[in-house]
Amino acid sequence: MKEFVEYLLQFGNLNQQQIDLILKKSKELKLKNNEYFSEAGKVAKQFGFITEGIIRVCYYNDKGEEMTKYFIDENNIVVDLNSFDNSIPSSAYLQAISDCKIIVFSKKDWEELLNTIIGLDNIVRKIISKALLRKVVRLSALVSDDGTTRYLSFMEQYPNLVNRIPLSYVASYLGITQSSLSRIRKNIC
Amino acid sequence: MKEFVEYLLQFGNLNQQQIDLILKKSKELKLKNNEYFSEAGKVAKQFGFITEGIIRVCYYNDKGEEMTKYFIDENNIVVDLNSFDNSIPSSAYLQAISDCKIIVFSKKDWEELLNTIIGLDNIVRKIISKALLRKVVRLSALVSDDGTTRYLSFMEQYPNLVNRIPLSYVASYLGITQSSLSRIRKNIC
DNA sequence: ATCACTTTTTGCCAAATGACAAATTATTTT
DNA sequence: AAAATAATTTGTCATTTGGCAAAAAGTGAT
Numbered sequence: 001m002k003e004f005v006e007y008l009l010q011f012g013n014l015n016q017q018q019i020d021l022i023l024k025k026s027k028e029l030k031l032k033n034n035e036y037f038s039e040a041g042k043v044a045k046q047f048g049f050i051t052e053g054i055i056r057v058c059y060y061n062d063k064g065e066e067m068t069k070y071f072i073d074e075n076n077i078v079v080d081l082n083s084f085d086n087s088i089p090s091s092a093y094l095q096a097i098s099d100c101k102i103i104v105f106s107k108k109d110w111e112e113l114l115n116t117i118i119g120l121d122n123i124v125r126k127i128i129s130k131a132l133l134r135k136v137v138r139l140s141a142l143v144s145d146d147g148t149t150r151y152l153s154f155m156e157q158y159p160n161l162v163n164r165i166p167l168s169y170v171a172s173y174l175g176i177t178q179s180s181l182s183r184i185r186k187n188i189c
Numbered sequence: 190m191k192e193f194v195e196y197l198l199q200f201g202n203l204n205q206q207q208i209d210l211i212l213k214k215s216k217e218l219k220l221k222n223n224e225y226f227s228e229a230g231k232v233a234k235q236f237g238f239i240t241e242g243i244i245r246v247c248y249y250n251d252k253g254e255e256m257t258k259y260f261i262d263e264n265n266i267v268v269d270l271n272s273f274d275n276s277i278p279s280s281a282y283l284q285a286i287s288d289c290k291i292i293v294f295s296k297k298d299w300e301e302l303l304n305t306i307i308g309l310d311n312i313v314r315k316i317i318s319k320a321l322l323r324k325v326v327r328l329s330a331l332v333s334d335d336g337t338t339r340y341l342s343f344m345e346q347y348p349n350l351v352n353r354i355p356l357s358y359v360a361s362y363l364g365i366t367q368s369s370l371s372r373i374r375k376n377i378c
Numbered sequence: 379a380t381c382a383c384t385t386t387t388t389g390c391c392a393a394a395t396g397a398c399a400a401a402t403t404a405t406t407t408t
Numbered sequence: 409a410a411a412a413t414a415a416t417t418t419g420t421c422a423t424t425t426g427g428c429a430a431a432a433a434g435t436g437a438t
Contacts, residue, residue, distance in 0.1 A: 136328065
């Protein structure tokens with residue numbers, strides 16, 4: 001929990017009373033490897049913060065292939081934002097790809113917090129923008145580069161992820177086939 | 190000008206007095222084809238809204254190749270945000286790739302407006318988030334697809350741009366070479 | 379209409395990647 | 409340890425794309 005509070009405080013101030021309020025509403029969710037935090041077709045009902053583990057966001061394209069959009073690891077917000085905010089069914093799966101511990105808030109509690117704590121929505125907005133910006137930077141690195149360069153920059157961006165997740169997920173994130181990635185790795189090491 | 194006001198009002202309310210204040214500070218900037226709205230190495234000093242024309246955002250990569258990050262067309266905000274907000278030198282060029290008319294605000298005026306008009310910063314924040322989200326969606330389409338698919342989705346996203354800008358810019362945006370794009374087009378049409 | 383210049387298309391070959399299947403290696407279960 | 413399962417690597421060949429240079433088409437000025 002401490003991590004989450006510290007994380008929030010990076011983006012704005014909260015007094016002890018406000019912090020306590022947040023703590024009171026928080027619950028811990030444990031997910032086993034391969035379990036879902038939220039699923040395509042369903043409305044996202046939780047706002048979370050990962051304290052342990054890795055989540056990946058994926059969907060199925062026209063051809064039925066599983067595509068990994070991105071990864072979220074420790075000390076980051078995890079929420080299917082569009083679905084959560086607008087109460088619409090999501091088009092993506094948020095799946096644990098290792099055992100995870102996540103601090104979660106129900107939608108009701110979270111909205112209550114946003115309404116009660118002045119400045120919290122400001123903090124959240126900043127967090128969201130920052131996350132989006134990071135996403136843009138990451139995606140940019142994936143365009144225009146060849147497989148090898150993509151893989152190298154992936155390793156820079158997620159240095160502590162490479163060895164914790166299956167190769168196939170990395171490949172679908174990088175937009176190349178698993179075999180290609182395997183060959184690329186052979187050439188690098 | 191009307192377009193800009195309408196644009197802002199999509200994201201929040203402003204009364205007539207506030208609108209007049211904004212109008213009073215606005216200036217019209219005309220850029221000829223190939224001129225720069227802001228340049229790499231310099232601090233961005235203007236916040237703009239394109240009423241006519243197309244701007245592209247580009248930079249030079251390690252190899253000295255010119256890379257197009259994205260295009261901005263009519264009825265969209267144009268600003269080198271990171272540089273403008275933090276007063277740091279930018280790493281990108283914002284270049285007119287057709288004659289442009291842009292409504293602009295100096296940094297000083299814009300900050301004054303943000304301080305004076307309650308709710309404007311909220312509106313701006315919403316605009317920025319939306320733009321970032323669009324960027325993510327666009328970039329996602331560029332990863333994982335082959336050249337042909339990229340080009341097709343580019344045409345969907347910028348239907349009125351394809352015939353107005355040089356092929357080489359489109360190619361560098363799509364992350365493929367100009368020759369490849371030329372061949373791809375031949376196969377499609 | 380001609381010339382100069384820019385943009386786009388082609389041709390050629392090398393390199394990278396995809397598709398599919400089989401083999402190998404790791405991991406888990408019994 | 410052996411068997412079963414999953415993950416990764418490798419082989420083979422077709423396709424796509426890159427790199428480079430030349431040709432063709434388009435544009436603008438005189």
